[in-house]
Amino acid sequence: MRGxxxxxxxxSLLSESEAAELKSSLEIIGDLAVIRLPPGLKPLGGRLxxxxxxxxxxxxxxxxxxxxxxxxxxxxxxxxxxGESRTETVHRExxxxxxxxxxxxxxxxxxxxxxxxxARLVQPGETVVNMFAGVGCFSIVIARKAKPAKVYxxxxxxxxxxxxxxxxxxxxxxxxxxxVLGDAKTVVxxxxxxxxxxxxxLPAKARxxxxxxxxxxxxxxxxxxxxxxxxxxxxxxxxxEAFKLIPRSLEGFRLKAAFGxxxxxxxxxxxxxxxxxxxxxxxxx
Ligand SMILES: C[S@@+](CC[C@H](N)C(=O)[O-])C[C@H]1O[C@@H](n2cnc3c(N)ncnc32)[C@H](O)[C@@H]1O
Numbered sequence: 157m158r159g160x161x162x163x164x165x166x167x168s169l170l171s172e173s174e175a176a177e178l179k180s181s182l183e184i185i186g187d188l189a190v191i192r193l194p195p196g197l198k199p200l201g202g203r204l205x206x207x208x209x210x211x212x213x214x215x216x217x218x219x220x221x222x223x224x225x226x227x228x229x230x231x232x233x234x235x236x237x238x239g240e241s242r243t244e245t246v247h248r249e250x251x252x253x254x255x256x257x258x259x260x261x262x263x264x265x266x267x268x269x270x271x272x273x274x275a276r277l278v279q280p281g282e283t284v285v286n287m288f289a290g291v292g293c294f295s296i297v298i299a300r301k302a303k304p305a306k307v308y309x310x311x312x313x314x315x316x317x318x319x320x321x322x323x324x325x326x327x328x329x330x331x332x333x334x335x336v337l338g339d340a341k342t343v344v345x346x347x348x349x350x351x352x353x354x355x356x357x358l359p360a361k362a363r364x365x366x367x368x369x370x371x372x373x374x375x376x377x378x379x380x381x382x383x384x385x386x387x388x389x390x391x392x393x394x395x396x397e398a399f400k401l402i403p404r405s406l407e408g409f410r411l412k413a414a415f416g417x418x419x420x421x422x423x424x425x426x427x428x429x430x431x432x433x434x435x436x437x438x439x440x441x
Pocket of ligand 1: 228229230261262263264267287288289290291292293294310311312313316338339340341357358359361
Protein backbone atom coordinates (compact mmCIF):
# COMPACT_ATOMS: atom_id res chain seq x y z
CA MET A 157 0.00 0.00 0.00
CA ARG A 158 2.77 2.36 1.07
CA GLY A 159 4.72 1.75 -2.17
CA UNK A 160 1.60 2.42 -4.20
CA UNK A 161 1.16 5.66 -2.25
CA UNK A 162 4.69 6.70 -3.18
CA UNK A 163 4.14 6.00 -6.88
CA UNK A 164 0.89 8.03 -6.79
CA UNK A 165 2.67 10.86 -5.02
CA UNK A 166 5.48 10.91 -7.58
CA UNK A 167 3.12 10.90 -10.56
CA SER A 168 3.37 14.66 -11.05
CA LEU A 169 7.20 14.62 -10.81
CA LEU A 170 8.28 11.43 -12.58
CA SER A 171 7.36 9.17 -15.47
CA GLU A 172 5.98 5.76 -14.52
CA SER A 173 9.31 4.02 -15.23
CA GLU A 174 11.30 6.65 -13.26
CA ALA A 175 8.94 6.23 -10.30
CA ALA A 176 9.29 2.43 -10.49
CA GLU A 177 13.11 2.69 -10.60
CA LEU A 178 13.16 5.04 -7.63
CA LYS A 179 10.82 2.82 -5.66
CA SER A 180 12.94 -0.26 -6.26
CA SER A 181 16.08 1.59 -5.14
CA LEU A 182 14.45 2.80 -1.90
CA GLU A 183 15.95 1.29 1.26
CA ILE A 184 14.43 2.08 4.63
CA ILE A 185 16.85 1.50 7.50
CA GLY A 186 15.28 2.27 10.87
CA ASP A 187 13.93 5.79 10.47
CA LEU A 188 16.28 6.73 7.60
CA ALA A 189 15.80 6.24 3.85
CA VAL A 190 18.38 5.89 1.07
CA ILE A 191 17.59 6.21 -2.63
CA ARG A 192 19.62 6.06 -5.83
CA LEU A 193 19.00 9.01 -8.11
CA PRO A 194 19.79 8.68 -11.81
CA PRO A 195 21.80 11.78 -12.91
CA GLY A 196 18.78 13.29 -14.72
CA LEU A 197 16.71 13.28 -11.52
CA LYS A 198 19.31 14.90 -9.22
CA PRO A 199 17.71 18.37 -9.39
CA LEU A 200 14.47 16.80 -8.07
CA GLY A 201 16.23 15.15 -5.10
CA GLY A 202 14.82 17.45 -2.39
CA ARG A 203 11.24 17.20 -3.63
CA LEU A 204 11.44 13.43 -4.04
CA UNK A 205 12.85 13.12 -0.53
CA UNK A 206 9.98 15.21 0.89
CA UNK A 207 7.49 12.97 -0.93
CA UNK A 208 9.13 9.87 0.58
CA UNK A 209 8.88 11.37 4.07
CA UNK A 210 5.20 12.21 3.56
CA UNK A 211 4.35 8.68 2.41
CA UNK A 212 6.57 6.91 4.97
CA UNK A 213 5.64 8.82 8.12
CA UNK A 214 8.32 7.04 10.19
CA UNK A 215 11.18 8.24 7.94
CA UNK A 216 12.98 11.20 9.52
CA UNK A 217 15.74 11.78 6.94
CA UNK A 218 16.42 10.87 3.32
CA UNK A 219 19.83 10.44 1.64
CA UNK A 220 20.88 9.70 -1.89
CA UNK A 221 23.61 7.16 -2.53
CA UNK A 222 26.51 9.15 -4.01
CA UNK A 223 28.95 6.28 -4.66
CA UNK A 224 28.85 2.52 -5.03
CA UNK A 225 29.48 0.40 -1.92
CA UNK A 226 33.28 0.42 -1.90
CA UNK A 227 36.52 0.01 0.02
CA UNK A 228 37.57 -2.45 2.66
CA UNK A 229 34.70 -1.50 5.00
CA UNK A 230 32.09 -1.67 2.19
CA UNK A 231 30.77 1.87 2.69
CA UNK A 232 28.90 4.18 0.34
CA UNK A 233 28.95 7.98 0.30
CA UNK A 234 25.61 9.49 1.20
CA UNK A 235 24.26 12.89 0.27
CA UNK A 236 21.69 14.42 2.62
CA UNK A 237 18.47 15.34 0.79
CA UNK A 238 15.89 16.15 3.47
CA GLY A 239 14.97 15.80 7.12
CA GLU A 240 17.19 15.43 10.18
CA SER A 241 20.91 15.54 9.61
CA ARG A 242 22.06 12.29 11.22
CA THR A 243 23.11 8.89 9.91
CA GLU A 244 22.69 6.79 13.08
CA THR A 245 19.52 4.77 13.50
CA VAL A 246 18.07 1.60 15.02
CA HIS A 247 16.61 -0.94 12.60
CA ARG A 248 14.25 -3.72 13.67
CA GLU A 249 14.39 -7.08 11.87
CA UNK A 250 13.17 -10.57 12.88
CA UNK A 251 12.49 -9.23 16.39
CA UNK A 252 16.13 -8.07 16.74
CA UNK A 253 17.43 -4.51 17.01
CA UNK A 254 20.39 -3.29 14.96
CA UNK A 255 21.92 0.07 15.74
CA UNK A 256 24.13 1.33 12.91
CA UNK A 257 25.58 4.46 11.39
CA UNK A 258 24.74 4.05 7.72
CA UNK A 259 27.61 6.33 6.66
CA UNK A 260 30.30 4.61 8.75
CA UNK A 261 29.22 0.96 8.81
CA UNK A 262 27.83 -1.45 6.22
CA UNK A 263 24.15 -2.18 6.64
CA UNK A 264 21.66 -3.66 4.17
CA UNK A 265 18.03 -4.49 4.89
CA UNK A 266 18.11 -6.44 1.62
CA UNK A 267 19.90 -9.32 3.39
CA UNK A 268 16.93 -9.84 5.72
CA UNK A 269 15.82 -13.13 4.13
CA UNK A 270 19.40 -14.48 3.99
CA UNK A 271 19.86 -13.83 7.70
CA UNK A 272 16.81 -15.83 8.74
CA UNK A 273 17.49 -18.54 6.13
CA UNK A 274 20.95 -19.20 7.58
CA ALA A 275 19.70 -18.93 11.18
CA ARG A 276 17.16 -21.70 10.47
CA LEU A 277 19.98 -24.05 9.43
CA VAL A 278 21.93 -23.67 12.68
CA GLN A 279 21.65 -26.67 15.00
CA PRO A 280 21.57 -26.41 18.81
CA GLY A 281 25.03 -26.25 20.38
CA GLU A 282 26.88 -25.26 17.20
CA THR A 283 29.90 -22.98 17.21
CA VAL A 284 29.54 -20.46 14.42
CA VAL A 285 32.18 -18.10 13.02
CA ASN A 286 30.91 -15.03 11.15
CA MET A 287 34.03 -13.76 9.36
CA PHE A 288 32.58 -10.46 8.09
CA ALA A 289 29.95 -9.52 10.64
CA GLY A 290 29.41 -5.77 10.14
CA VAL A 291 27.33 -4.48 13.07
CA GLY A 292 26.49 -8.11 13.92
CA CYS A 293 23.23 -8.73 12.03
CA PHE A 294 23.70 -12.39 10.96
CA SER A 295 25.30 -13.25 14.32
CA ILE A 296 22.45 -11.71 16.31
CA VAL A 297 19.65 -13.25 14.26
CA ILE A 298 21.38 -16.66 14.61
CA ALA A 299 21.84 -16.23 18.37
CA ARG A 300 18.21 -15.17 18.74
CA LYS A 301 16.51 -17.69 16.46
CA ALA A 302 18.71 -20.78 16.90
CA LYS A 303 20.49 -22.14 19.96
CA PRO A 304 24.20 -21.93 19.08
CA ALA A 305 26.80 -22.39 21.80
CA LYS A 306 28.75 -19.37 20.47
CA VAL A 307 28.86 -17.08 17.50
CA TYR A 308 32.29 -15.49 16.94
CA UNK A 309 31.51 -12.25 15.17
CA UNK A 310 34.48 -10.68 13.39
CA UNK A 311 34.86 -7.31 11.67
CA UNK A 312 37.78 -5.15 10.63
CA UNK A 313 35.96 -1.80 10.81
CA UNK A 314 36.32 -0.31 14.33
CA UNK A 315 33.00 1.52 13.91
CA UNK A 316 31.18 -1.66 12.94
CA UNK A 317 32.79 -3.38 15.95
CA UNK A 318 31.62 -0.56 18.25
CA UNK A 319 28.02 -0.92 17.02
CA UNK A 320 28.31 -4.70 17.21
CA UNK A 321 29.13 -4.37 20.94
CA UNK A 322 26.07 -2.13 21.40
CA UNK A 323 23.87 -4.53 19.46
CA UNK A 324 24.97 -7.49 21.57
CA UNK A 325 23.87 -5.51 24.64
CA UNK A 326 20.65 -4.27 23.02
CA UNK A 327 19.67 -7.85 22.14
CA UNK A 328 20.87 -9.32 25.47
CA UNK A 329 23.30 -11.74 23.85
CA UNK A 330 26.40 -11.24 25.97
CA UNK A 331 28.35 -14.50 26.18
CA UNK A 332 26.69 -16.01 23.10
CA UNK A 333 27.81 -13.54 20.44
CA UNK A 334 31.56 -13.00 20.88
CA UNK A 335 32.69 -9.78 19.18
CA VAL A 336 36.16 -9.70 17.65
CA LEU A 337 37.85 -6.69 16.02
CA GLY A 338 40.36 -7.69 13.36
CA ASP A 339 41.14 -9.25 10.01
CA ALA A 340 39.25 -12.51 9.70
CA LYS A 341 42.43 -14.17 8.40
CA THR A 342 44.30 -13.46 11.62
CA VAL A 343 41.34 -14.13 13.88
CA VAL A 344 40.76 -17.54 12.29
CA UNK A 345 44.34 -18.50 13.25
CA UNK A 346 43.13 -18.43 16.88
CA UNK A 347 39.84 -20.21 16.14
CA UNK A 348 41.38 -23.04 14.09
CA UNK A 349 39.38 -26.27 14.28
CA UNK A 350 36.53 -24.87 16.39
CA UNK A 351 33.62 -24.11 14.07
CA UNK A 352 30.67 -26.19 12.90
CA UNK A 353 29.66 -23.42 10.53
CA UNK A 354 31.39 -20.42 8.97
CA UNK A 355 29.66 -17.42 7.38
CA UNK A 356 31.44 -15.44 4.66
CA UNK A 357 29.10 -12.53 3.85
CA LEU A 358 31.70 -10.50 1.94
CA PRO A 359 31.55 -11.45 -1.76
CA ALA A 360 34.52 -9.24 -2.64
CA LYS A 361 36.87 -11.44 -0.56
CA ALA A 362 35.15 -14.81 -0.91
CA ARG A 363 37.74 -16.56 -3.09
CA UNK A 364 40.73 -15.24 -1.13
CA UNK A 365 39.25 -16.14 2.28
CA UNK A 366 37.75 -19.58 1.52
CA UNK A 367 40.92 -21.45 2.68
CA UNK A 368 40.79 -19.53 6.00
CA UNK A 369 37.09 -20.33 6.45
CA UNK A 370 37.94 -24.02 6.06
CA UNK A 371 40.73 -23.77 8.64
CA UNK A 372 38.17 -22.58 11.19
CA UNK A 373 36.11 -25.79 10.80
CA UNK A 374 36.30 -28.71 13.24
CA UNK A 375 38.33 -31.73 12.01
CA UNK A 376 35.05 -33.54 11.23
CA UNK A 377 34.05 -30.65 8.97
CA UNK A 378 30.89 -28.57 8.77
CA UNK A 379 29.25 -25.91 6.65
CA UNK A 380 30.43 -22.77 4.88
CA UNK A 381 27.96 -20.12 3.73
CA UNK A 382 29.84 -18.72 0.77
CA UNK A 383 28.78 -15.38 -0.79
CA UNK A 384 30.24 -14.24 -4.11
CA UNK A 385 29.48 -12.24 -7.24
CA UNK A 386 29.06 -13.86 -10.64
CA UNK A 387 28.60 -12.46 -14.12
CA UNK A 388 25.86 -14.19 -16.12
CA UNK A 389 23.18 -13.60 -18.74
CA UNK A 390 20.34 -14.26 -16.27
CA UNK A 391 19.50 -15.55 -12.80
CA UNK A 392 19.43 -19.23 -13.90
CA UNK A 393 22.84 -18.95 -15.54
CA UNK A 394 24.15 -17.12 -12.47
CA UNK A 395 23.39 -20.12 -10.32
CA UNK A 396 25.06 -22.48 -12.80
CA GLU A 397 28.17 -20.24 -12.74
CA ALA A 398 28.03 -20.12 -8.93
CA PHE A 399 28.27 -23.90 -8.55
CA LYS A 400 31.46 -23.87 -10.66
CA LEU A 401 33.20 -21.66 -8.09
CA ILE A 402 33.73 -24.29 -5.43
CA PRO A 403 36.73 -26.62 -5.84
CA ARG A 404 36.18 -30.31 -5.12
CA SER A 405 38.76 -30.29 -2.39
CA LEU A 406 40.73 -27.72 -0.41
CA GLU A 407 42.65 -27.58 2.88
CA GLY A 408 42.13 -31.33 3.48
CA PHE A 409 38.34 -31.18 2.97
CA ARG A 410 36.09 -32.52 0.23
CA LEU A 411 33.65 -29.77 -0.71
CA LYS A 412 30.13 -30.01 -2.03
CA ALA A 413 27.81 -27.07 -2.70
CA ALA A 414 24.55 -28.58 -1.49
CA PHE A 415 22.39 -25.52 -2.06
CA GLY A 416 22.65 -22.24 -3.92
CA UNK A 417 20.52 -19.20 -4.57
CA UNK A 418 20.79 -15.83 -6.21
CA UNK A 419 20.62 -13.33 -3.35
CA UNK A 420 20.05 -10.30 -5.59
CA UNK A 421 20.93 -8.68 -8.83
CA UNK A 422 23.65 -6.06 -8.27
CA UNK A 423 24.00 -4.64 -11.79
CA UNK A 424 23.47 -5.57 -15.43
CA UNK A 425 24.34 -9.29 -15.78
CA UNK A 426 25.94 -9.20 -12.34
CA UNK A 427 24.55 -11.21 -9.41
CA UNK A 428 25.27 -11.82 -5.76
CA UNK A 429 24.97 -15.52 -5.00
CA UNK A 430 25.21 -17.75 -1.94
CA UNK A 431 26.27 -21.37 -1.77
CA UNK A 432 25.83 -23.59 1.29
CA UNK A 433 28.96 -25.72 1.07
CA UNK A 434 29.38 -28.95 3.01
CA UNK A 435 33.00 -29.70 3.90
CA UNK A 436 34.08 -33.16 5.12
CA UNK A 437 37.60 -34.47 5.74
CA UNK A 438 39.16 -35.80 2.53
CA UNK A 439 40.02 -39.21 4.00
CA UNK A 440 36.42 -39.92 5.15
CA UNK A 441 34.62 -41.57 2.17
C1 LIG B 1 29.12 -6.84 3.27
S1 LIG B 1 29.60 -6.37 4.90
C2 LIG B 1 28.88 -7.62 5.93
C3 LIG B 1 27.51 -7.38 6.29
C4 LIG B 1 26.95 -8.07 7.49
N1 LIG B 1 27.21 -9.48 7.49
C5 LIG B 1 25.49 -7.76 7.58
O1 LIG B 1 24.65 -8.66 7.62
O2 LIG B 1 25.18 -6.56 7.65
C6 LIG B 1 31.26 -6.86 4.98
C7 LIG B 1 31.95 -6.50 6.27
O3 LIG B 1 33.24 -7.11 6.25
C8 LIG B 1 34.15 -6.25 6.90
N2 LIG B 1 35.49 -6.65 6.47
C9 LIG B 1 36.16 -6.32 5.35
N3 LIG B 1 37.35 -6.95 5.28
C10 LIG B 1 37.45 -7.70 6.40
C11 LIG B 1 38.42 -8.59 6.90
N4 LIG B 1 39.55 -8.83 6.23
N5 LIG B 1 38.20 -9.21 8.07
C12 LIG B 1 37.06 -8.98 8.77
N6 LIG B 1 36.08 -8.13 8.35
C13 LIG B 1 36.26 -7.51 7.18
C14 LIG B 1 33.72 -4.86 6.51
O4 LIG B 1 34.16 -3.90 7.44
C15 LIG B 1 32.17 -5.02 6.47
O5 LIG B 1 31.60 -4.62 7.68
